[in-house]
Amino acid sequence: MNFEHLIQINDPLNPLVPSMTRDQLWEGLVLRAEQPQLFVLGLDSCTILSRTGSTMERELHYGNATVRDHVTLTPNESVRYDIMATESYVGGSLTMTIEQPDNLQLFLRFEYRTTLPTADNEDVRQTSEIVKSAYRESDIDTVRLIRQFVLGDNRPEMVH
Template structure:
């Protein structure tokens, strides 16, 4: 099982480029990304909603060339949870909006397993490292895309 959690300051000076985001703006961006990840995540080339119940929906994405489905659960202005329903890796990804000492943060965490791959193996470690780097890039590009939309 791969368990990784990282927290990024939303309005860090080096990242904000003069555009500070509030909780509502981050939330709206996360919902937009959940419904259509293509403008936010370069590794996703397709994203379609196949079943929609408002705050819960199933989306089909093509991620790094692999077609897979995810159940997405929205917890208003708090968290977006992605439950991987198909694909080579199974697990849960969470994007959580946090506040501490007046600062806004975005935490991303994932808990994944690779069916058929031994826990602690070199293959699992390679996957974990690649996934961590990809998701860190995705969170940064998501915040930048939200900033770009807010500033327009």
């Protein structure tokens, strides 16, 4: 199953939405990669197994389940998560890409590529729609938390 959607970060027509700079959005995306337990419900802990300038190998612990992934950071552009499939966890990838069509507008594109089957019957289609909705809600929450951490005063310490 493939799925993508766009979340508007800055809305020049709505003064009630605080604006973020591209650098602030990037800082939030890096924070999500380095400390995902602040963003992902049900994630108990994250261990960064190895790190280069632009990549991380991580181990994510959800109760008794462990998931490994590879994170690729393209500075001020995108973060890609490649999740290794296990018996109990769907593999695939998630890419979050910053899009800035002009100086006033800022968007974050979420692209999912999973090993879930494409919808070829009603049950699979309904399951697919539920998964897409969960992804969308999670991504909206990610943007809300980035706003809170980057623009608010309750920023966690960044670990480098």
